[in-house]
Amino acid sequence: MIRVVLPPHLRGLAKAAHELELDVPGAPTLAGVLDALEERYPVLRGTIRDRATGTRRAFVRFYACEEDLSNEPPDSALPEPVAAGREPLLIIGAMAGG
Template sequence: MTATIRVVLPTHLRNLARLDGEVVLDVDSADGSATVGEVLDALEARYPVLRGTIRHHGTLRRRAFVRYFACEQDLSHDPPDTPLPAPVASGAEPLLVIGAMAVG
């Protein structure tokens, strides 16, 4: 089953991938409820230049200063196979990839 997912990237990643606005991805999922991991796999497959910018190359773990939000929920510390909220899986709401800021 395919889910159409909207993804909003921070400006520096949009510039790197030469994108204007949000990305719309068709994500293959067994049950139609895509996961963050599946979305990032699809994003990196379509835009290889983003590999290693959101997740580490070898481990595929989220980089320290990157966060994922969906429906006002921080999904950054959830396992990558956690299903996205229904409004994101249906394309009604976007998955936000945010560059966190360090304060010090």
């Protein structure tokens, strides 16, 4: 099981708990986690990544094990503590402006 923490606005949209557990088949990757998340919560399709291209939305960031994974290739393996379920993958809504 992969643990995922959503930001409050996506949690409210999906009517989901603060921390989710997702079953991701095969070796867990960021793309695999997002596929499982969107499968379980279809209302999130297009909110985290573009529906057509699959690229991360500009104001969404991914963190795990105190590392920014936002610019990693979507098919790269998640850190071992996340893959083992000991640490969560954090999906963060970034802020901008002045």
